[in-house]
Amino acid sequence: MTLRSRRAVAVPALVLSLALAACGGGAGGGAGGGEGGGDPIELGFISVFSGRIAMLGETGFKGAELAVADINEAGGVLGRELRISQKDTAANPEQAVRSARDFVLQDEVDFLIDGSSSNESFAVSQAAPQLDTVVISTASEADSLTEEKNFQPRVFRAARSTWLDGIANAQYGKTLGFKNWMSISPDYAYGRDCTDRYFEALKQEQPGVQVGNQLWPALFEPDYTPLIQQILQRKPEAVYSCLWGGDLVAFIQQAQPFGLFDKTTFVTPAFADSLVIEALGDKVPAGIHSASRFALGSPPSDANEKFDSDYREKYGEGPTNWSVQAYIGVWLLAEAIKEADSIEPDAVAGALEGIEMADTPWGDVQLREKDHTLIRYDIRWGVTEPSGTDYPIDFTFEADWDTVLEKQGSA
Amino acid sequence: MDFDALGNCLTSAGCAGPRLLGGLASAAVIYLVASGLSLVFGVMGVLNFAHGSLYMLGAYLGYTLASVFGGGTGFLAVLTALFVAPLLVALIGGVIEVGFLRRIYGRDLLYQLLLTFSFILIINGAIEKIYGPQFMSSPVPSVLSGTVSVFGQPFPVYQLFLIAVAVAVGLGLTVFIKRSKYGTILRATAEDQDMARALGVNVPRVWTFVFMAGAGLGGLGGSLAGPLRSLFPGMDLDVVVQAFLVVVIGGLGSLPGAALGAVLVGLFRAFGVIVAPGLELVFIYILVVIVLIVRPRGLAGREVG
Numbered sequence: 001m002t003l004r005s006r007r008a009v010a011v012p013a014l015v016l017s018l019a020l021a022a023c024g025g026g027a028g029g030g031a032g033g034g035e036g037g038g039d040p041i042e043l044g045f046i047s048v049f050s051g052r053i054a055m056l057g058e059t060g061f062k063g064a065e066l067a068v069a070d071i072n073e074a075g076g077v078l079g080r081e082l083r084i085s086q087k088d089t090a091a092n093p094e095q096a097v098r099s100a101r102d103f104v105l106q107d108e109v110d111f112l113i114d115g116s117s118s119n120e121s122f123a124v125s126q127a128a129p130q131l132d133t134v135v136i137s138t139a140s141e142a143d144s145l146t147e148e149k150n151f152q153p154r155v156f157r158a159a160r161s162t163w164l165d166g167i168a169n170a171q172y173g174k175t176l177g178f179k180n181w182m183s184i185s186p187d188y189a190y191g192r193d194c195t196d197r198y199f200e201a202l203k204q205e206q207p208g209v210q211v212g213n214q215l216w217p218a219l220f221e222p223d224y225t226p227l228i229q230q231i232l233q234r235k236p237e238a239v240y241s242c243l244w245g246g247d248l249v250a251f252i253q254q255a256q257p258f259g260l261f262d263k264t265t266f267v268t269p270a271f272a273d274s275l276v277i278e279a280l281g282d283k284v285p286a287g288i289h290s291a292s293r294f295a296l297g298s299p300p301s302d303a304n305e306k307f308d309s310d311y312r313e314k315y316g317e318g319p320t321n322w323s324v325q326a327y328i329g330v331w332l333l334a335e336a337i338k339e340a341d342s343i344e345p346d347a348v349a350g351a352l353e354g355i356e357m358a359d360t361p362w363g364d365v366q367l368r369e370k371d372h373t374l375i376r377y378d379i380r381w382g383v384t385e386p387s388g389t390d391y392p393i394d395f396t397f398e399a400d401w402d403t404v405l406e407k408q409g410s411a
Numbered sequence: 412m413d414f415d416a417l418g419n420c421l422t423s424a425g426c427a428g429p430r431l432l433g434g435l436a437s438a439a440v441i442y443l444v445a446s447g448l449s450l451v452f453g454v455m456g457v458l459n460f461a462h463g464s465l466y467m468l469g470a471y472l473g474y475t476l477a478s479v480f481g482g483g484t485g486f487l488a489v490l491t492a493l494f495v496a497p498l499l500v501a502l503i504g505g506v507i508e509v510g511f512l513r514r515i516y517g518r519d520l521l522y523q524l525l526l527t528f529s530f531i532l533i534i535n536g537a538i539e540k541i542y543g544p545q546f547m548s549s550p551v552p553s554v555l556s557g558t559v560s561v562f563g564q565p566f567p568v569y570q571l572f573l574i575a576v577a578v579a580v581g582l583g584l585t586v587f588i589k590r591s592k593y594g595t596i597l598r599a600t601a602e603d604q605d606m607a608r609a610l611g612v613n614v615p616r617v618w619t620f621v622f623m624a625g626a627g628l629g630g631l632g633g634s635l636a637g638p639l640r641s642l643f644p645g646m647d648l649d650v651v652v653q654a655f656l657v658v659v660i661g662g663l664g665s666l667p668g669a670a671l672g673a674v675l676v677g678l679f680r681a682f683g684v685i686v687a688p689g690l691e692l693v694f695i696y697i698l699v700v701i702v703l704i705v706r707p708r709g710l711a712g713r714e715v716g
Contacts, residue, residue, distance in 0.1 A: 052645035054544035213688040222640045222649055225433045226681045233426060246546030246641030254639055257558050257567035279548040
C-alpha cells in the first residue's frame with residue numbers, strides 16, 4: 001500500500017544538520033578545597049561531558065579529582081591546597097577554546113588540564129599563546145599535538161601517543177610471526193593514524209608483511225555484519241583493529257557467533273579497557289591479543305594496584321586510560337610547581353620539561369623535553385583467557401622503550 | 412574496485428548465501444525503525460526526528476527487561492523484547508502525541524522539527540541520568556545465542572530471528588492496513604481527513620494510535636537490536652540517519668518502500684564491501700543521489716496529483 005507521499009528532498013539535509021548540532025553543557029561542580037595555608041591553587045579541567053564520548057570527560061575528571069585528593073592529603077603544594085573544577089567542551093573545538101578562555105579569564109584558574117579529544121585539544125593548544133597559563137593535555141593521543149611545527153612552549157601531553165604506541169605494538173606484532181594481515185578501524189583521524197603507524201612499524205620490523213583489505217567503518221557504526229563476513233571470506237592470518245570502547249564491544253558481540261575469533265587472530269591495542277571488559281562481562285572471547293592501555297597489572301606494582309583500588313572504592317567502577325592519564329597529569333603539574341617554587345606559568349613550564357616521575361600507576365614516566373610528550377608509560381600485551389576470573393588477560397609481553405625511542409629517533 | 416571478486420562471490424553459494432543473509436539481517440533492524448518513521452509520516456504528515464530516540468528507548472528497556480527476565484533459556488527475555496518493550500515505548504509515544512504533538516498540527520514544519528528535536532535531547536538526557544554515560548551491552552537470550560550452518564558457514568541464529576521478525580511485521584502491517592476495518596479507516600484518514608471526520612471517524616484518536624504504532628515499531632527495532640549493539644546515550648543518531656536514508660530511497664510514507672529501501676541498503680553494504688573494501692558506504696550514497704535525481708519521491712513513493 002502507499003500512503004500519501006509528501007515532499008522529502010530536504011529531509012536528509014535537515015537530519016544531518018540536526019545530527020551535527022551538538023548540545024552544549026554548562027560548568028560542573030568542583031572538588032577539593034578546605035583548610036590550607038594560602039589561597040588554593042585552582043585547576044580548570046576541560047573535556048567532553050555530554051554526548052557520545054562523555055566517558056572521556058567523566059572518567060578523566062575522576063582521575064584528576066583523585067590526584068587532587070591524594071596531593072591535598074599529602075599536604076598540598078607550596079603549602080596550598082589544590083582545587084579542581086570542570087567545563088564541558090561538547091566535543092566541539094570552538095567550545096573547547098571558549099571553555100579554556102572562560103576558565104583563565106573569568107574564573108582565573110591557575111592551570112588548565114585538557115582532557116578533551118584530539119581535535120579539541122589541538123585547538124586549545126594552538127590558542128595557548130593567548131592563555132596566560134600552562135596546559136596539560138591528558139587525552140589527546142594524536143601525533144599532531146606535539147609535532148614540531150605545532151610546538152607550543154606551555155603545552156604538555158600527559159597521555160600516550162599514537163606514534164610511540166604504534167612502534168611498541170609492532171614489537172609485539174612481530175613476535176606473532178604472521179605475514180597476512182587485514183585491519184578494521186574507525187574511519188577518523190585516530191583510527192587511521194593508529195592503524196597506519198602500526199603497520200608502518202611492523203613492515204620495518206618484519207619485511208614481507210602483507211596488509212590486505214583495510215576496512216574503515218564509521219565511528220559509532222552500529223552494525224558490523226558485512227565487514228565481519230568480509231574478514232571471514234578473506235581469511236587473513238591476523239586482523240589489527242583500532243576499534244575502541246562501545247564500537248569494539250559491538251564488533252566483538254557481532255563477530256563472536258560467526259566464529260571470527262576462532263578463524264583468525266584478532267589483535268587490538270584497546271581491548272583491555274575496564275569499560276570494555278565490564279560491558280562484555282561473561283561474553284569475553286578467548287584468544288584476543290590486546291595491549292594494556294591502562295590495566296591492573298600493567299605494571300605489576302603497588303602504585304598500580306593502589307590506584308586501581310582507590311579509584312574503584314571512590315567511584316564504584318574501574319579506571320580508564322583517560323583516568324590514569326589525568327591522574328598523572330595533575331601529579332606532574334604538582335611536582336613541577338614544587339620544583340619551580342612558584343605558580344608562574346613560564347617557571348612551571350620550565351620545570352615540566354624533562355620532568356621524571358617514578359612509580360606512578362603507569363610505571364616510571366617522563367615528559368620528554370624536546371616535544372613535551374609523555375614517554376616510558378607502561379605498554380604490555382597479553383591474550384584473553386576468560387575463566388570466570390575478574391580479569392581475563394595475563395600480560396606476558398612488555399614493550400622495550402629504549403628500542404621504541406631509538407626507532408622513533410631514526411624515523 | 413574489485414568487480415572480479417564480486418563476480419566470484421555471486422557465482423558461489425558458499426559466498427553469496429551468507430552475504431545475502433547478512434545483508435537481510437542488517438536490513439531487518441533498519442526496516443523496523445524505518446517502517447515506524449514512514450507510517451507516522453504517511454498518515455499524519457509528521458516527520459518525527461526523535462524516532463531514533465524511541466529506538467534507543469527500546470534498546471535500554473530491552474536491557475532492563477533482560478536483566479529481570481533473562482534467566483534460564485532467556486525465553487521470557489525474548490517475549491519481553493518482542494512485546495513488552497515496544498508496548499512501553501508505544502505508551503511513551505502516546506504521551507508525546509497527546510501531550511505535545513497534538514498542539515502543533517497544521518502549523519509550519521519548523522515547529523515539528525523543533526518539538527521532535529527537543530525530545531531527542533530530553534530522551535538522551537533522561538537515559539544518561541538513569542543509566543549513566545558509559546556504553547553497555549545487553550545479552551543475547553541463550554535460546555537464540557547459537558549458530559546454524561548456512562552453506563557450510565556458521566551463521567548466528569539471532570540474526571535469522573531478526574529477519575523472521577521483520578518479515579512477520581511487514582506481512583502483519585500489510586494485512587492490517589489492506590484487509591482490516593481499522594486499516595481502511597487509517598487509509599481513509601491518510602487520504603482525506605476532512606472527509607473521514609465528516610463520516611464520523613475520530614481522527615485525533617486514529618492519529619494517537621498511529622503515532623503509538625510508529626513509536627512501538629521504533630522501540631521493537633531497538634529492543635531486538637540491543638543485544639547485538641552497544642548501548643550508549645546518542646546511539647540513536649546513526650540509526651535515525653540510516654532510517655531517513657532508507658525512507659528517502661523507498662519513498663517517504665510508503666511501507667513497501669521502507670522494506671525495499673532497507674533491503675537495498677543492507678545488500679549494497681553486504682556486497683559493496685567486496686567491491687570496494689573500506690569504501691562500501693559510498694554505494695549507498697550514490698544510490699540515494701540517483702534516486703533523488705530520477706525519482707525524488709522515492710522508488711515506491713506515489714506521485715500526488
